[in-house]
Amino acid sequence: MKTIAIIPARGGSKRIPRKNIKNFHGRPIISYAIELALKSNLFDEVMVTTDDEEIAQIAKQEGASVPFLRSAKNADDFATTADVLFEVFDFYEKQNEKFDIGCCIYPTSPLVQEKLLKETFQKLKTGNFDSVFPVLNFSYPIQRSLKIDNDKVKMVWPEHLNSRSQDLEERYHDAGQFYWFSISSFKEKKTLFTDNSGAVPISELEAQDIDNPSDWKVAELKYQLIQNQE
Numbered sequence: 140m141k142t143i144a145i146i147p148a149r150g151g152s153k154r155i156p157r158k159n160i161k162n163f164h165g166r167p168i169i170s171y172a173i174e175l176a177l178k179s180n181l182f183d184e185v186m187v188t189t190d191d192e193e194i195a196q197i198a199k200q201e202g203a204s205v206p207f208l209r210s211a212k213n214a215d216d217f218a219t220t221a222d223v224l225f226e227v228f229d230f231y232e233k234q235n236e237k238f239d240i241g242c243c244i245y246p247t248s249p250l251v252q253e254k255l256l257k258e259t260f261q262k263l264k265t266g267n268f269d270s271v272f273p274v275l276n277f278s279y280p281i282q283r284s285l286k287i288d289n290d291k292v293k294m295v296w297p298e299h300l301n302s303r304s305q306d307l308e309e310r311y312h313d314a315g316q317f318y319w320f321s322i323s324s325f326k327e328k329k330t331l332f333t334d335n336s337g338a339v340p341i342s343e344l345e346a347q348d349i350d351n352p353s354d355w356k357v358a359e360l361k362y363q364l365i366q367n368q369e
Contacts, residue, residue, distance in 0.1 A: 143184040143231075143238040144176035146203065147223045148246040149214045150191030154351055159189075159246045160197055161355075164362060169194065171249035173201040176242070179253050181260055184238070187246075188227050190214035206230065221329055228322065241322050243331065247349045248316040249362055256317070259339050263319040268337040269328065270320035274311040275346055282307045311338065314346040 148169055152158035160167040169187070176185040187198035190209040198205050207230055213222050220243060231238065240263070244251070255273060263271040282299040285292050294300055299307065318331045325331060344365065347358040 140240060141183045141238045142181060142240045142242070143186065143227075144182045144242045144244055145224060145227055146172050146176070146185075146187045146198070146244050146246050147220065148187055148189045148191070148194050148198070149209065149218075150189065150194060151214065151216070155349070155355065158349070160194055163249055163355075164359060167197050167201075168249055169198065169246040170201045172244045172246050172251075173198060173203045175251055175253060175256060176244060177202050179256050181257065182242070184236075186227070188223055206234075220331065221325075224325065228326070238322055240319065241325070242317055242319045244317040245315065248346075250345055250347060250358065250365060251316050252345070252365070255339065255341065255345070259317075259319050262337050262339060263321070266337050268321075269324040269333040269335040270318050270331050271337040271339065272318045272331075273314040273316055273341045273346065274338040275314050275341060275343065276309045276311050278343065280304050280307040281310050311340065314341060315348060316346060 146169065148159040155161060159169050163171070173185065173187070176182055184204060185202070186204040186206060187195065188209050189195050189198065189205065190211065192208075195205040195208065209223065210226060212218065213226050224241070224243060242256075242260070259271045259273065262268065282296050282302065283304070284295045286295050320331050324333065344361055347354060347361055349355055349358050
């Protein structure tokens, strides 16, 4: 069984310029994903797919492989993760290299710990899932969420107006960090999230969306807290 870690890191970033190689606690943020994959010893290949020469150079310095530069088509704002992964697999197959299991690790995931990466990998193998990824529960019950309609506040689900929070089932969202997946299933279904996907819940401290400068600062604080705990 051959495994590959794929770290997608295009050069363009609108809200945080040069986001994928921006300094995070003294290092380019992508270096954390590369280090995580390499130190885990779970992969036969750790590669970065990028369209950017500077990102490619940094990735190689950190120990990852960058066997090709991503096509312009798969580096624009409309390319999906699936598009990028298919380009990677097409490249390797032309080199007569095939992999059984993949892990797509996003370059802005410095909070991911090796233990979580291994736990999700084990769940993929033992549970016979198409994919497995970390999830976070919503901090407030979404069943009691509100909407504003014509400047008036209304409940999205009025039937839960008097429901107690502790009586409502927990709901989760994708942590947006990484996905373990069966490559054969991915090629067949053309998506990482299928009706046979598994999940591992994680804490609020272990993940942070980084979409703006404020998010970046929060992520750095969380990273420091995790380091202090260790």
